[in-house]
Amino acid sequence: MTFYTEPVTDLIRRRKSWRSYRREYITDDLKGQIQDFSASMDAPPFGSTVRFRLVDSSAPEKTRTPGTYGVIRGARHTLVGIVRPSPSVWEDFGYSFESVILFCTGLGLGTCWMGGTFSRDYYGRAVDLAPDEIIPAVSPVGYIAGKRSILDSLLVMGAGSRNRKPFTELFFRGDFSTSLDPAGAGAYGEALEMVRLAPSASNRQPWRVVITEEGVHFFLSRTPGYRKLFSRVDLQCIDMGIAMFHFASAASCLGISGGWRKWEQPPVIRMPEPLEYRVSWVPQS
Numbered sequence: 001m002t003f004y005t006e007p008v009t010d011l012i013r014r015r016k017s018w019r020s021y022r023r024e025y026i027t028d029d030l031k032g033q034i035q036d037f038s039a040s041m042d043a044p045p046f047g048s049t050v051r052f053r054l055v056d057s058s059a060p061e062k063t064r065t066p067g068t069y070g071v072i073r074g075a076r077h078t079l080v081g082i083v084r085p086s087p088s089v090w091e092d093f094g095y096s097f098e099s100v101i102l103f104c105t106g107l108g109l110g111t112c113w114m115g116g117t118f119s120r121d122y123y124g125r126a127v128d129l130a131p132d133e134i135i136p137a138v139s140p141v142g143y144i145a146g147k148r149s150i151l152d153s154l155l156v157m158g159a160g161s162r163n164r165k166p167f168t169e170l171f172f173r174g175d176f177s178t179s180l181d182p183a184g185a186g187a188y189g190e191a192l193e194m195v196r197l198a199p200s201a202s203n204r205q206p207w208r209v210v211i212t213e214e215g216v217h218f219f220l221s222r223t224p225g226y227r228k229l230f231s232r233v234d235l236q237c238i239d240m241g242i243a244m245f246h247f248a249s250a251a252s253c254l255g256i257s258g259g260w261r262k263w264e265q266p267p268v269i270r271m272p273e274p275l276e277y278r279v280s281w282v283p284q285s
């Protein structure tokens with residue numbers, strides 16, 4: 001499991017999306033640490049290979065970071081994640097990219113997941129993308145500005161980024177008819193809280209979790225039409241991968257051991273809405 005110099009639960013609580021940066025380069029030492037960390041990470045749960053490049057997105061005369069449609073201001077560096085299509089690659093991508101995002105948070109740097117508002121052509125050229133490779137998302141990396149730009153504040157408000165759904169709406173015991181509250185979740189309470197705090201595309205929070213005797217089962221509640229909006233990339237499965245990383249890294253930090261498993265047949269749990277079973281976390285005694 002990924003190693004941080006402070007509890008991952010603190011990093012998760014501290015991370016926020018930032019779209020306004022000081023127009024400064026980060027030090028070579030910080031750049032080196034991010035590159036070393038991303039090159040030496042463990043493989044994600046489904047074994048996909050995720051490649052990272054920290055691109056110098058400098059255009060000293062410009063306030064806006066190129067290739068971000070004006071959404072990001074000031075950032076001189078962009079973290080680019082690259083994959084080749086494979087089964088469950090989106091979850092693996094979310095899992096790996098979030099672990100680097102949290103590493104950057106630990107270095108005191110700002111980040112912002114971007115799966116929509118960036119130019120895939122621009123960053124594809126910047127990293128010499130091979131024809132069979134895809135860039136699912138990028139993130140600016142830099143020193144945050146003291147104040148959010150107007151556009152940044154509008155995007156935070158528009159997505160309702162400061163809010164999260166209540167615990168009882170996301171997490172269940174046995175089946176979907178019994179909501180779970182933090183106290184009732186026992187040892188899993190804090191790890192589930194880390195799922196709840198995860199970033200997600202447009203803050204849709206599509207993860208639903210049911211705890212049974214066999215394990216902790218993760219389901220996707222898709223936003224209708226969202227999949228068609230970004231047809232080459234499944235952003236909500238990336239959200240799922242982020243949630244998986246938050247859960248597993250928090251569990252490991254709290255001394256709860258277990259591992260990921262995807263059953264061929266979804267666990268027999270009555271589903272009230274068309275949810276998709278994605279994966280389970282099975283505790284180890």
Ligand SMILES: Cc1cc2nc3c(=O)[nH]c(=O)nc-3n(C[C@H](O)[C@H](O)[C@H](O)COP(=O)(O)O)c2cc1C
Nearest residue numbers: 016017113114115116117159161199200201202203
């Ligand atoms: C997969 C993914 C894609 C995202 N894409 C964008 C994007 O294209 N542009 C953007 O400004 N924010 C994007 N976000 C940021 C979300 O809007 C943000 O995470 C959410 O509103 C919660 O806010 P927080 O990150 O500050 O907790 C994305 C987040 C995720 C996880």
